[in-house]
Amino acid sequence: MDQPVLLTGAGGRVGQAILGHIGEAYDWRLLDREPLSDEKIPASVDSTDVYVADVTDETAVRNAMDGVHAVIHLAGDPRPEAPWDSVLRNNIDGTQKMFDAAVDAGVEKFVFASSNHAVGAYETDERTPEMYRTNHEFRLDGTELPRPSNLYGVSKATGETLGRYYHDHHDLSVVNVRIGNLTQHHPPKEYERGQAMWLSYRDCGHLFECCIEADYDYEIVYGISDNDRKYYSIDRAREVLGYDPTDNSAEFTFEGEPLDEA
Numbered sequence: 388m389d390q391p392v393l394l395t396g397a398g399g400r401v402g403q404a405i406l407g408h409i410g411e412a413y414d415w416r417l418l419d420r421e422p423l424s425d426e427k428i429p430a431s432v433d434s435t436d437v438y439v440a441d442v443t444d445e446t447a448v449r450n451a452m453d454g455v456h457a458v459i460h461l462a463g464d465p466r467p468e469a470p471w472d473s474v475l476r477n478n479i480d481g482t483q484k485m486f487d488a489a490v491d492a493g494v495e496k497f498v499f500a501s502s503n504h505a506v507g508a509y510e511t512d513e514r515t516p517e518m519y520r521t522n523h524e525f526r527l528d529g530t531e532l533p534r535p536s537n538l539y540g541v542s543k544a545t546g547e548t549l550g551r552y553y554h555d556h557h558d559l560s561v562v563n564v565r566i567g568n569l570t571q572h573h574p575p576k577e578y579e580r581g582q583a584m585w586l587s588y589r590d591c592g593h594l595f596e597c598c599i600e601a602d603y604d605y606e607i608v609y610g611i612s613d614n615d616r617k618y619y620s621i622d623r624a625r626e627v628l629g630y631d632p633t634d635n636s637a638e639f640t641f642e643g644e645p646l647d648e649a
């Protein structure tokens with residue numbers, strides 16, 4: 388692919404997981420409101436393709452978007468406990484500005500970092516903790532309505548709906564990835580829920596590469612590894628995107644040690 392991929396929130400955990408796996412595979416534009424240290428920037432990325440900017444800054448976003456083929460939009464407040472003024476500004480207004488600039492620039496694909504917290508209220512007292520365990524049959528598959536856990540989750544559901552609008556009215560291909568719990572090297576320790584929705588770094592890189600490469604209209608998929616414990620289906624990600632994860636939290640102890648070394 389000759390045209391660049393714009394990655395917002397490039398300096399954060401998800402951004403670095405993506406760049407750690409496919410940082411040399413694409414012509415990147417990187418955007419973050421914090422300056423990126425040299426070790427966070429792939430060697431092939433020129434400094435003129437690194438933008439220190441806020442996604443609510445319309446002019447800066449439009450400059451970064453010029454000539455871009457695909458967008459991976461991660462920037463935002465990732466805290467489940469984030470207050471309304473922050474998610475309204477960073478997650479909702481920032482995402483709307485990104486979508487608007489994308490359609491005006493003729494971008495083809497937009498990948499939105501949604502969250503498990505868009506649907507966290509399905510985890511009712513009656514279902515938990517059993518639904519976090521292996522062989523429990525409860526599955527969310529992306530066709531269900533949002534049931535946010537918190538105002539952060541509301542902002543993610545809103546981002547998904549903004550994507551629906553820009554797809555239907557402007558023909559932008561949109562995929563929303565409801566990311567589970569990204570951790571490096573091992574699943575979240577001593578945390579049943581986190582182990583059920585673990586996303587390893589390499590599966591994260593692979594999944595977002597699939598989102599750049601695949602053809603789709605409007606999709607909602609779950610972004611987790613192929614964990615034995617799971618209450619999110621990854622069938623849609625497999626079918627539409629060709630996602631084929633490698634990792635499984637069952638290959639680690641509850642304390643996070645690899646089973647083959649335990």
Ligand SMILES: NC(=O)C1=CN([C@@H]2O[C@H](COP(=O)(O)OP(=O)(O)OC[C@H]3O[C@@H](n4cnc5c(N)ncnc54)[C@H](O)[C@@H]3O)[C@@H](O)[C@H]2O)C=CC1
Nearest residue numbers: 396398399400401420441442462463465500502566568569
């Ligand atoms: N890490 C995880 O397990 C999960 C992350 N997500 C989502 O993925 C995205 C990335 O999350 P993380 O990498 O974990 O967060 P992070 O906090 O590590 O990285 C976010 C990056 O975005 C930048 N940023 C924040 N607000 C910005 C703004 N207004 N303009 C420009 N840059 C801004 C920050 O400087 C930071 O580098 C977020 O949208 C988050 O909601 C969703 C579910 C799970």
Ligand SMILES: O=C1O[C@H](COP(=O)(O)O)[C@@H](O)[C@H](O)[C@H]1O
Nearest residue numbers: 465466467502503504567568581
């Ligand atoms: O959306 C997100 O979800 C993950 C997992 O949620 P948690 O409530 O189990 O911690 C969280 O770690 C991440 O910061 C957040 O952006």
